[in-house]
Amino acid sequence: MVPLQMRWLEILPLGGTVAKVVGVPLARARLALLATSAAMAAVATLAAGPLSFVSLLAPHLACRIGVTRALPQLAATALIGAAIMVFADWLGRNLYFPFQIPAGLLTSLIGSPALVWMLARRP
Amino acid sequence: MTGLTASQDPSGSTFVLSDLSFAVKGRTLLHPLSLALSGNGVTGLIGHNGSGKSTLLKLLAPQHAPSAGTIRFHDRDLKAWGQREFARKLAYLPQQAPSASGLLVRELIALGRYPWYGAIGRFGSHDRQKVDEAMEMTSLVPFADRLVDTLSGGERQRVWIAMAMAQDASCLLLDEPTSALDIAHQIEVLSLIACLAHERALAVVVVLHDVNMAARYCDEVLALHSGHLIARDDPHVIMEPAMLEKIYGTRMDVVSHGPTGHTVAIPL
Structure with a gap:
């Protein structure tokens, strides 16, 4: 595609x-x-x-670190998104051991304030 | 060269306008206008603010659709042209060029090749050669690997002109290419345009604010006043006090500068 x-x-x-x-x-x-x-x-x-907010957060993060062109941004977004998910999953499994917090819930909890903060910071 | 074949049009005119008009919300910005714009050289569009000169250029581009009337380009109705096919023939530079964040000079100029390679075609060696040529013509070779955003206004304007050159169009429409430039860069950009127009047999239509610049670089000048074409002539005919007062609505005097032979209009 x-x-x-x-x-x-x-x-x-x-x-x-x-x-x-x-x-x-x-x-x-x-x-x-x-x-x-x-x-x-x-x-x-x-x-x-449903894994909320990763898709909103990852491209903006990519933009923030200075990757603004279409193809590099696409690649960076995929990498950042994957990294966030792996981290959220790991955190979900360990934060409240032996119970598991779904990775999707964690990304929403952390991701939405982070996104709002990033949008508010933009001049 | 494509530029040459395109200008050898049987009808001899690049644009033929018949009863072309444009209105928004009941306000007529351009009153019915019929004229033919011929093949080569630089045609200047001048007039007061809101006279319709930019509107006319946008109708030719065509960034706007006319309210009434037709435009024929190379003897074919504008609506009958395919988008990419048209882009191979005509390039338009808007008054405010958008920011090209993250793009290198070479990359931006290469985007001008889109009408030739299309959405899925390959950017081949011929395309690369055209991009190199465009950079040489506009003396941008030393800037090839710089970010467009880091260039000065004059250099950036040259990049957009180079992009139009890479597009390999035989007709070039420019909307106030010098509006944000200091006097030295105005001269630089306009002499580049005039030089390219004559060397490569391009048809250039340029909207200019400064009547002195228009007189110096245009082969023909069209003057508009509140949506009407009021004069179309050689620059030295336009550069007459009575004519200038009619165009700009302010009294002007014209003096001739001995050493260069340029005539200069001075508002009184």
Whole structure:
């Protein structure tokens, strides 16, 4: 999916005007990207269950550490997201041993305040 | 070269406008206008603020759809052009270029090749060669691996022009390319545009605020006043006190600078 839509992901951040100038079919590209990401999120949720806020937190973190271009950001987001989940899972298993706290609950508990804080800090 | 073949159009005109008008919310920004814009050289659009010069350029780009009338580009209705096909022929530079955060100069210029390789095509050696050419034309080779965001205003404007050059279009529309530049960079950017237009036989339409710059670099000047085309002539005809007063609504005097032969308009 990514190679098919890579060019659009590179050009669209420059804004609608520029995208139109170089001949990107704006409406079609936006719809296709939206549909792809929605479908991929749906598949991931089906497979792993609802893990809130990781998807919101990881790309912003990637942006924060200075990865702003489409492809590197995609890779960094995947890595950061995976790292957060592994950490949350580990924390969930050890925090209140021998009971387990679901990783999804932990990410929501920690992730949502973190996200709000990051959004509030943005100038 | 594509630029040359494209300009050898049978009709000889790049744009043919018939009864073109544009209105928003009952306000007419451009009154019905019919004209033909010919092939090569630099055409300047001048006029007071809100005279419709940017609107006209956006209709040609086409960033806006006209309220009425038609535009023919290379003897074909604008609506009949495919988006990528059109992008190979025409490049437009908006008044405020967007920020290109995280992109290197070379990468931004390479995006200008999109109409040629498309969404899934390969960026081949021909594309690379065109990007290198565009950087040479605009003297950007030393900046190739710099971030666009770290460049000065004049350099950044050159990058956007280079992107349009990489697009390999035969027609270039520029909306006030010098509005944020100091006098030295205005000269630099406009002489670059004029030089590219003549060397590569491009049709350039440029919106300019400064009538002196328009007179110096344009081959033909179109003057608009509140949505009407009021004059279309050689720059030296436009540079007459009576004409300038009609265009800008303020009294102006015109003096000739001996050593350079340029005429300069001075508001009184």
